[in-house]
Amino acid sequence: MPRPDAETIICTVDVVLLTLRQDQLHVVLLKRDREPFRNALALPGGYVHIDTDQSASDAAARVLLEKTGIVSPYLEQLASFTGPGRDPRGWSVSIAYYALVPESILPAQDEGIHVVPVNRLPSLPFDHKSIVEHALDRVRSKSLYSSLPVYLCGESFTLPQLQAVYESVLGEPINKVSFRRKVDELGMLEAIEGEMQSGRANRPAQLYRLRREFRHSLSMLDRGLNSRMS
Amino acid sequence: MPRPDAETIICTVDVVLLTLRQDQLHVVLLKRDREPFRNALALPGGYVHIDTDQSASDAAARVLLEKTGIVSPYLEQLASFTGPGRDPRGWSVSIAYYALVPESILPAQDEGIHVVPVNRLPSLPFDHKSIVEHALDRVRSKSLYSSLPVYLCGESFTLPQLQAVYESVLGEPINKVSFRRKVDELGMLEAIEGEMQSGRANRPAQLYRLRREFRHSLSMLDRGLNSRMS
DNA sequence: ACAATAGTGTCTTTCAGACACTATTTC
DNA sequence: GAAATAGTGTCTGAAAGACACTATTGT
Known part of the structure; x- marks a missing residue:
């Protein structure tokens, strides 16, 4: 364990763990169990352990597992946040990461784990608010041209469900025909031979899952879903 | 000055300083004046100074100035590279930055400053080769939809010159009409009321410069120059 | 049959690339 | 006037969005 004092740079990782609940992006915050900011809600984070971590990415995965019990299939470096x-x-120095997971794998909301909507963030210690905002920017811009949002879905899902996920992330409706063309172009999905009943009376939708090659990495488009952003 | 020992994480910044020479991207490497890897060519880098630097970005700008004499109008964080x-x-931990500058502001190639073409990189110490490659990926992908390459030009330049710069960065020809439509859409340039003579016999080209608002930040497109990448 | 949503065919609009034409300079 | 490159007008093809139509379920 590093022993911080005035001579040393404090080196930590923080993880912005995002999920979708009720069609809204939420971020997982934990109640801090030690100083500074004891009892405040903050991003899961911790020191880099030079004796066990082989990289900051390892540290982020370890911190996420220790503090939330989650192993995220997608965990990417966001940026580093620094200063006195x-x-x-x-x-x-905080080396920040972000992860996307389906709501279903989150532990029950207790034991200090809070899942809060990103557009109703409480005030956060350190510069965690800024880190979350950077993560949202990154996720939204990557969602325009990649398969990133599929990590918010569970193992299997229908195309209408996936489209709703994209729309929630991007915050605006997407043309159905274009969306399906793009998903096809991305080539990341395979149909499963069972179908899905919608809860109510309608034609059932085909279930899909991520192809094996894309379980832990993204598929990218040249041109993007043309949901206006900028 | 941090005093590295087995207990401490070594915290540094490295800068990938890119420029265009003879229509080829080049990276600036310095001969190291101390161990480790004394006398090897490496990226300009150094320790973060917690007594003077207000951020890693400050440290990167300071290192760049101290080691090359350059103040770059564009300096952006790339990523952090970590491990035992x-x-x-x-x-x-190395927090890596990249910068783009016109060749004209580089100091004379001596005093240990080497400008080498990125497609003929020598072997580099640390993981500097990987850092340079990440920087190139970033610069190329950002060049598809932003004004980034203008930082490779001097104060004023013509549109044919700017197009050549984009083509050099992207490594392929761009349609002239589309390029001009995009430049116009980016809205980052203003015409200067002098013209430019081409060295030989032809119609002179209008000179442009960056609008004040974009001197230190990028302008982005929604749709990109559709130079195929990926 | 009707309601409801899944999934597709196709027309329209928008945008990128091709190409040719005009413009302005030097020789 | 010829050569050379700057700059523009316009056509063509590709891709995105609109919209309507068919498909398949439960009630």
Whole structure:
């Protein structure tokens, strides 16, 4: 364990764990069990352990597992946040990561795990608010031209469900025909031979799953879903 | 100055300084004046100074200025590279930045400053080769939909010159009409009321410069120059 | 049969690339 | 006037969005 003092740079990782609940992006926050900011809600984070971690990415995966019990199939470096003022203990570096998971794998909301909608963030310690906002920017812009949002779905899902996920992430409706053309172009899905009943009276939708090659990496488009962003 | 030992994470910044020479991207490498890898060519880099640097970005700008004399109008964080093995002194974090500058502001190639073509990189110490490759990926993909390559031009330039710069970065020809439509759409340039003579006999081209608002930040497109990449 | 949603065919609009034409300079 | 490159007008083809139509379920 690093022993921070005035001579040393504090080196940590933080994880922005995102999920979709009721068609809204939510971020997982934990109640801090130690100083500084004890009892405040903050991103899951912790020191890099030079004795066990082979990289910051390892540290992020370890922290996420230790603090939430989750192993995320998608975990990507976001950016590093640095400076003398962001942590009261001293000059610090936080290497931030983001992860997307289906709501179904989240542990029950208790034990200090809070899932809060990203558009109703409470005030957060350190510069965690800024980190979350950077993560949202990244997720939204990557969702325009990649398969990233599929990590918010469970093992299997229908195309209408997947489209709703994209629409929730991007915050606006997508043309159905174009969406299906793009999904086809991405080539990331395979049909499963069972179907799905909609709860009510209608034609059932085909279930799909991610192809094996894309379980842990993205598929990219040249041209993007042309949901206006900018 | 941090005093690295087995207990401490070594915290540094490295800068990938890119420029265009003879229509080819080049990276600036310096001969290291101390161990480890004394006398090897490497990226300009150095320790974060917690007594003077207000952020890693400050550290990168300082290192760049100290080692090359350059103040780059565009300097962006690339990613952080971490692990126990990348630096022989111990577990290290390098927060990497990249910068683009016109060749004209580079100091004379001596005093240990080397400008080498990116497709003929020598073997580099640490994981600097990987850092350079990440920077190239980033620059190329951002060049598809932003004004990034203008930082490779000087104060003023013509549209044919700018197009050549984009083509050099992207490594393939661009349609002239489309390019001009996109430049116009980006809205980042303003005409200067002098013209430019081409060295030989032809119609002179209008000179342009970056609008003030874009001197230190990019302009982005929704749709990109459709130079095929991926 | 009707309601409801899945899935597709096709027309229209928008945008990128091809190409040719005009413009302006030097020789 | 010829050569050379700057700059533009316009046509063509590709891709995105609109919209309507068919398909398949439960009630």
